[in-house]
Amino acid sequence: MTEQNIKVKKKAMTISLVIGMLMFAGKTSAYLLTGSAAVLSDALESIVHIIATAFAFYSLLISLKPPSRKLPYGYGKVEFFSAGFEGALIIIAAFSIYYYAIMDLIKGPEIDSLDIGALIIAIASLTNLFLGLYLIRSGKKTNSLILIADGKHVLTDSVTSIGAFIALILVLITDIPYFDPIIAIILASQILYTGSHLIKESISGLMNQNDNKILSEIAEAFDKERSENENLIDIHNLRYWKSGEKFYVDFHLTLPFYLTVLNTHKYYQRLEDILKKIFKTDQVEVMIHVDPCKTIACKVCQKHDCVDRKSENVVCKIWDVDKITGKASYNL
Known part of the structure; x- marks a missing residue:
């Protein structure tokens, strides 16, 4: 503050x-x-x-x-x-x-x-x-x-x-x-x-009730970011809560397993910047659980030049509120 x-x-x-x-x-x-x-x-x-x-x-x-x-x-x-x-x-x-x-x-x-x-x-x-x-x-x-x-x-x-x-x-x-x-x-x-x-x-x-309007803004912004970056395979289990001026956000992010820690951190920073714009404050703490992709995730992965692709992309689901707050799309 x-x-x-x-x-x-x-x-x-x-x-x-x-x-x-x-x-x-x-x-x-x-x-x-x-x-x-x-x-x-x-x-x-x-x-x-x-x-x-x-x-x-x-x-x-x-x-x-x-x-x-x-x-x-x-x-x-x-x-x-x-x-x-x-x-x-x-x-x-x-x-x-x-x-x-x-x-x-x-x-x-x-x-x-x-x-x-x-x-x-x-x-x-x-x-x-x-x-x-x-x-x-x-x-x-x-x-x-x-x-x-x-x-x-x-x-x-x-x-x-x-x-x-x-x-x-x-x-x-x-x-x-x-x-x-x-x-x-x-x-x-x-x-x-x-x-x-x-x-x-x-x-x-x-009770940490989430505002559906804010969740919709997050989903829309993340979906737009995914369309510009094929390495963003999946986001799920997202939730946030507020204490004073500060917002806390956590979610699971699935990325290609072969990315380096440095590259992974770049995506973390990018998503954090998006959240700060949505909440209109720098007082946002983001906690991301990074999941390395598995074979089952190929069906939702849009990275067509992947060096380890095992199957074709068959699902291209829009990242809406239900998607980013629910389970991983490749497990459904």
């Missing part, structure tokens, strides 16, 4: 935490003035944001630690715990909003100081919109799920603020206070969806 990336991450999390505290103070004031369930939902979301951001900042500091003897792959996986924790807090906030909104529907909402409350919430909404976009951009730039998750949370907070603002304006215009708890329920549903998505993303990362 570069020093520049570390500075970007720390700066982004510090800004997020400070603004989160300011937003909470503003929204709490707006709720005390208005008594609005929609504004309360916005304030609760800000509490979650502060707690989640503080935890995310702590997780970020842990993830920056270098690998150790006990943890040779580093501390990067903590970002998935952070995203899951943030998602869980968002879901708790959503159910809290449901509760207060339903109570308002039953008892009848009482809302005051709509104009001042609407102004505070409008300012909070715009602030969170810019903050969320900044965090997501910084997260993509540094390949940090922690920042991306926090950015998505802040954007959710912004949407909640917009909803609260609309609720206050509708009540102000129509003098129908029930708009407030109804919109609060709608906002809670949107918040619940965001929290569930973060937890799903967290579980996928912890």
Whole structure:
């Protein structure tokens, strides 16, 4: 991880935490003035944001630690715990909003100081919109799920603020206070969806789930490379996983048995360069198990001038996702 990336991450999390505290103070004031369930939902979301951001900042500091003897792959996986924790807090906030909104529907909402409350919430909404976009951009730039998750949370907070603002304006215009708890329920549903998505993303990362889109890009790039180089006989058992900024990829590569170690290493470097372009980072560690070709591999080998060919090439299967992640094609 570069020093520049570390500075970007720390700066982004510090800004997020400070603004989160300011937003909470503003929204709490707006709720005390208005008594609005929609504004309360916005304030609760800000509490979650502060707690989640503080935890995310702590997780970020842990993830920056270098690998150790006990943890040779580093501390990067903590970002998935952070995203899951943030998602869980968002879901708790959503159910809290449901509760207060339903109570308002039953008892009848009482809302005051709509104009001042609407102004505070409008300012909070715009602030969170810019903050969320900044965090997501910084997260993509540094390949940090922690920042991306926090950015998505802040954007959710912004949407909640917009909803609260609309609720206050509708009540102000129509003098129908029930708009407030109804919109609060709608906002809670949107918040619940965001929290569930973060937890799903967290579980996928912890379980090393592979993205089929990335696998398709790898398969297409490798198949193109094979068409330009007859020595690439077969690639199979490919898989990858992510820890922090770093990606780990491993697969089996079948090459002509008579190639030297030097030539084999050239193919390793070429395939590694392809993977770095696909993952858009130099933080890619590739582990290749090189298999020397056997007679059975002749049927898939496209090297027609092979000095030891035992049979003709009869199979020319495209290297798609199923192919590169499955068994060796010559064993099928």
